[in-house]
Amino acid sequence: MKKFSALAFILAIILILSACGSSQDSSGDSKKGSSEPKKTLKVGTDASYAPFEYMDKGKITGFDVDFLKAVMKEAGYKYNLVNVGWDPLFVELKNKTSDLGISAITINDERKQTYDFSKAYFLSTNEILVPENSKIKSAADLKGKRIAVQSGTTGQEAVEKLIGKNNKNIKKFKQNTLAIQELIHGGADAVVADNTVVEDYAKNNPNQKLKVIADKKAFAPEYYGLMFPKGSKLKPTFDKAIETLYDNGTYEKIYKKWFKVKPDVANLKA
Numbered sequence: 001m002k003k004f005s006a007l008a009f010i011l012a013i014i015l016i017l018s019a020c021g022s023s024q025d026s027s028g029d030s031k032k033g034s035s036e037p038k039k040t041l042k043v044g045t046d047a048s049y050a051p052f053e054y055m056d057k058g059k060i061t062g063f064d065v066d067f068l069k070a071v072m073k074e075a076g077y078k079y080n081l082v083n084v085g086w087d088p089l090f091v092e093l094k095n096k097t098s099d100l101g102i103s104a105i106t107i108n109d110e111r112k113q114t115y116d117f118s119k120a121y122f123l124s125t126n127e128i129l130v131p132e133n134s135k136i137k138s139a140a141d142l143k144g145k146r147i148a149v150q151s152g153t154t155g156q157e158a159v160e161k162l163i164g165k166n167n168k169n170i171k172k173f174k175q176n177t178l179a180i181q182e183l184i185h186g187g188a189d190a191v192v193a194d195n196t197v198v199e200d201y202a203k204n205n206p207n208q209k210l211k212v213i214a215d216k217k218a219f220a221p222e223y224y225g226l227m228f229p230k231g232s233k234l235k236p237t238f239d240k241a242i243e244t245l246y247d248n249g250t251y252e253k254i255y256k257k258w259f260k261v262k263p264d265v266a267n268l269k270a
């Protein structure tokens with residue numbers, strides 16, 4: 001009799017424990033009530049693109065980083081921003097090993113086939129960085145010149161359009177900072193990258209004696225977006241959060257902190 005009740009007691013404990021275990025599992029997976037804690041998101045970036053994302057005293061800093069922080073707060077998510085690098089970022093989002101990317105990423109039709117994008121949050125265009133004494137005055141002058149670009153960027157694409165896809169004069173680098181180093185060391189005659197990035201570099205490194213050339217006819221306007229794996233359920237939440245930051249002045253505050261001027265929010269919202 002004693003033996004039996006001890007056995008029954010152990011069985012009962014096992015039953016209770018297993019019931020607890022399974023109910024925890026299901027609430028974690030399927031019951032996504034508003035009181036459920038949201039998962040911590042992994043955000044990928046390539047932190048070598050100042051002033052959008054770059055390393056400063058071991059920390060990822062920049063306009064994108066401040067913007068991301070505000071968006072995450074508004075959307076109610078915790079996150080880890082990881083410096084995975086440019087090409088790996090696209091792989092991560094394709095394989096869904098990151099939840100989203102922020103990296104001055106231009107929204108375009110080609111990328112839209114594989115990824116989803118948030119609303120636009122920044123207006124950009126490619127520009128040409130050259131030595132101060134360069135004879136290059138427009139995109140047309142890039143013919144026959146050696147041009148350094150970050151591979152897999154719209155800068156590379158724009159240069160390919162100008163001088164041909166397999167042109168050996170296009171020198172491709174994993175990071176934009178390396179493309180700029182190539183120019184400084186005389187291995188290239190120009191760098192093509194986002195206007196804010198090349199302008200920032202020329203201004204902050206006066207010893208390098210560089211200047212920037214704009215060519216509105218050759219380089220089209222581009223918009224940055226947060227990039228998600230295709231079909232990500234996060235997009236609507238983040239679109240709403242971005243809209244709120246536009247409307248409540250938070251976006252303008254962050255923009256002014258980094259660029260000293262007012263953003264054209266109406267254009268970004270359109």
Ligand code: ARG
Pocket residue numbers: 045046047048049053086103104105106107150152153154155176194
């Ligand atoms: N806007 C360009 C593109 O999307 C360049 C972005 C490069 N960003 C970076 N963090 N390296 O292709």
